[in-house]
Amino acid sequence: MSPPASATDWIGTRFTTSFNFDWTNSQTYDPYRAAFSTGISTPGGVRTADVINSSWAGSTGLFGTAGVDQISNVLDGLANTNPHTLFVAAAGNSGVGPNQVPTPGAGYNVLTVASVAYDNGAYDIPSSFSSGGPNDYQDPIRTASAARQVVDIAAPGENISAAYYGGETGGNRPQLGGAPNGDPGGPNWYTHSTSGTSYSAPTVAGGEMLDDAAKAAPGQTKRRLRASAAIFLAEHGASFPCREGRSRPGRGSLEGL
Numbered sequence: 001m002s003p004p005a006s007a008t009d010w011i012g013t014r015f016t017t018s019f020n021f022d023w024t025n026s027q028t029y030d031p032y033r034a035a036f037s038t039g040i041s042t043p044g045g046v047r048t049a050d051v052i053n054s055s056w057a058g059s060t061g062l063f064g065t066a067g068v069d070q071i072s073n074v075l076d077g078l079a080n081t082n083p084h085t086l087f088v089a090a091a092g093n094s095g096v097g098p099n100q101v102p103t104p105g106a107g108y109n110v111l112t113v114a115s116v117a118y119d120n121g122a123y124d125i126p127s128s129f130s131s132g133g134p135n136d137y138q139d140p141i142r143t144a145s146a147a148r149q150v151v152d153i154a155a156p157g158e159n160i161s162a163a164y165y166g167g168e169t170g171g172n173r174p175q176l177g178g179a180p181n182g183d184p185g186g187p188n189w190y191t192h193s194t195s196g197t198s199y200s201a202p203t204v205a206g207g208e209m210l211d212d213a214a215k216a217a218p219g220q221t222k223r224r225l226r227a228s229a230a231i232f233l234a235e236h237g238a239s240f241p242c243r244e245g246r247s248r249p250g251r252g253s254l255e256g257l
Helices: 026-038 070-081 197-210 212-216 221-236
Strands: 040-042 045-047 051-054 086-090 111-119 122-126 135-138 143-148 153-156 160-163 190-194
Touching: 026 051, 026 070, 051 197, 070 086, 086 197, 111 197, 122 153, 153 197
Parallel strands: 051 086, 086 111, 111 153
Antiparallel strands: 040 045, 111 122, 135 143, 160 190
């Protein structure tokens, strides 16, 4: 078994809080296509990713939340035809209520992650900022308002302490524009009290990467994570309205695999 591969390459400026792509241009999806299907060049050769994390969200007003916009269609198709790759996405930070989870988390073949906060020894309180759904359902014949749960699982995403980022590291390339924003940092530098589902999603993606059993049953990863979340729900309870859990409070959270 080869080591797991995760798609982390970034294209853009080193520091940004928003970005714009031409989603009507097929080349925009090339990095996803490579990670899912055609392969990424690695020191060990060309291979596809085992896990893809997308800690970004499209505008709910621009793309809608029914999972039928162009972005969702393309990424859903790639995820559906390449079940060996787990596609993880942040739920967004628009708060509770219907139609708050944007693309790509609004899709059907993505593991959508909400945020929970620390409380009395455990991360078991839903973050007030975390999007939770439900979202609209839409097909060529009919539309049903707030009829589809889109959140699959929750993970820590509030008041996070993370490794400090101060320049070109990880997937960031020397060709990226913009000067590093801040001190270069050091091996013991951390960023404290930061929040967002953009931290929850990679927590799930990273946890899955560390689980060596993931590749023992290709295509079963998402189902297995949901099952583990359901076990957590039975033991601790949760209050996110989650996919496949419309008639009960929620589906659970990821503390460890």
